[in-house]
Amino acid sequence: MSNALPQPYTDTQFTRLKRIHNALVNNALPAFKLAGEKNPNPLFDGFSERTFYNLLDTLRQLAQNQGAEIRYNQVLNRYECSKRFSLYLALFPDEKNLVSDMAAALDWVARLNEFEGLDGVFLKLEDRAGIAADSSQKAVVHYEQNPLYTGSDWLKPLYDLIRADHPALLTYTEFGREPVAYTFSPYLLKEYNNRWHIYGWAAEPKRLLNLALDRIDKLKPLPDLRRRPCDVDWSTYLTDVVGFTRIEGEPLREYRVRVWFPRAHYVLTKPLHHTQDIGQRTGEFIDFIYHLRWNRELEAALFELGPDAELLEPIDKRAAFAEKARALAGRYGW
Numbered sequence: 001m002s003n004a005l006p007q008p009y010t011d012t013q014f015t016r017l018k019r020i021h022n023a024l025v026n027n028a029l030p031a032f033k034l035a036g037e038k039n040p041n042p043l044f045d046g047f048s049e050r051t052f053y054n055l056l057d058t059l060r061q062l063a064q065n066q067g068a069e070i071r072y073n074q075v076l077n078r079y080e081c082s083k084r085f086s087l088y089l090a091l092f093p094d095e096k097n098l099v100s101d102m103a104a105a106l107d108w109v110a111r112l113n114e115f116e117g118l119d120g121v122f123l124k125l126e127d128r129a130g131i132a133a134d135s136s137q138k139a140v141v142h143y144e145q146n147p148l149y150t151g152s153d154w155l156k157p158l159y160d161l162i163r164a165d166h167p168a169l170l171t172y173t174e175f176g177r178e179p180v181a182y183t184f185s186p187y188l189l190k191e192y193n194n195r196w197h198i199y200g201w202a203a204e205p206k207r208l209l210n211l212a213l214d215r216i217d218k219l220k221p222l223p224d225l226r227r228r229p230c231d232v233d234w235s236t237y238l239t240d241v242v243g244f245t246r247i248e249g250e251p252l253r254e255y256r257v258r259v260w261f262p263r264a265h266y267v268l269t270k271p272l273h274h275t276q277d278i279g280q281r282t283g284e285f286i287d288f289i290y291h292l293r294w295n296r297e298l299e300a301a302l303f304e305l306g307p308d309a310e311l312l313e314p315i316d317k318r319a320a321f322a323e324k325a326r327a328l329a330g331r332y333g334w
Helices: 011-025 049-065 087-091 093-110 118-128 150-164 263-269 296-304 315-331
Strands: 070-073 078-081 168-172 180-192 195-202 207-212 216-221 253-260 277-281 285-292 309-313
Touching: 011 049, 011 078, 011 087, 011 150, 049 070, 150 180, 150 195, 150 216, 180 207, 253 263, 263 285, 296 315, 309 315
Parallel strands: none
Antiparallel strands: 070 078, 168 180, 168 216, 180 195, 195 207, 253 285, 253 309, 277 285
16 A cells, blocks of 8 residues: 555645644544534634544554554543654655655754754654654654644744745734734744744734734735835844743843752753853852843743742832732732
8 A cells, every 4th residue: 555645735734634643643632522512622623524534534544554553542532543653754755765865964964063953953854754753663752742732724824925025914813802804924933832923014003013823813825915024133033032022112131030959950951041141159049140121921931930939130020020929829818
């Protein structure tokens, strides 16, 4: 039996196939809908039930060709796979040798100091292109991902718009609000904590917007138009923030954060930001120094440190942070 599928796939079909495959190989593919439920699982937004089962049948064939089995777990109400299998290797078998050569070349380049960081690209290429999946070895590298995240469906369309220099008609629904339509010129895709955002210019209200991909409802490319020119240096635009949000008018300031041991070891080995420096250091704590602009991602990173950390400066941010900490304690009756 051939690994290749007999029919070509449209971008929409392939995107849906990838969404189901990503959930399946992580044993996180739920039933289309449970008995007695009226609406399907949100993962299948835009799917018909027939489309879902047709794609699932396709994946069963691809899995079988690579020695894997798909089965339904009635206890957990989800589909599971006996082992990981490659979607790309199955759909594009003729490209396997090319991908292997690319991976081998990239592996060599990634070892050079001038190309520090490319080792991660190599590992992703090896894992996603199915080089490991086609061998008897088990996968030894797993990347953090959320297979139920729906925003990834817009990644390729937005990437294509940026590369082609075209705007789009975009419908966006913020949580708890009504849908809003924008004529949108996209410039930068940004990933943070497994969530994707797009920076771009909206013709109305005539300013840069930072939009979460999982809140995009519709996207219609405008291939006959050009994007609005933009003079922002996107390579540096977000270098002085944690995460993906730059609040206009928020100044660049020095932040001092005291972290007690043993948690301080973790901050030393995984800095909150590339500007991290060390101030006072004792046997009990380290004062870390950062030069940043305040945003919610920085606030969340500090909250994540819990009682092991204390924001010392700036004083006004310390006071605002303390107020939120008191509100959090109040949730627990303190």
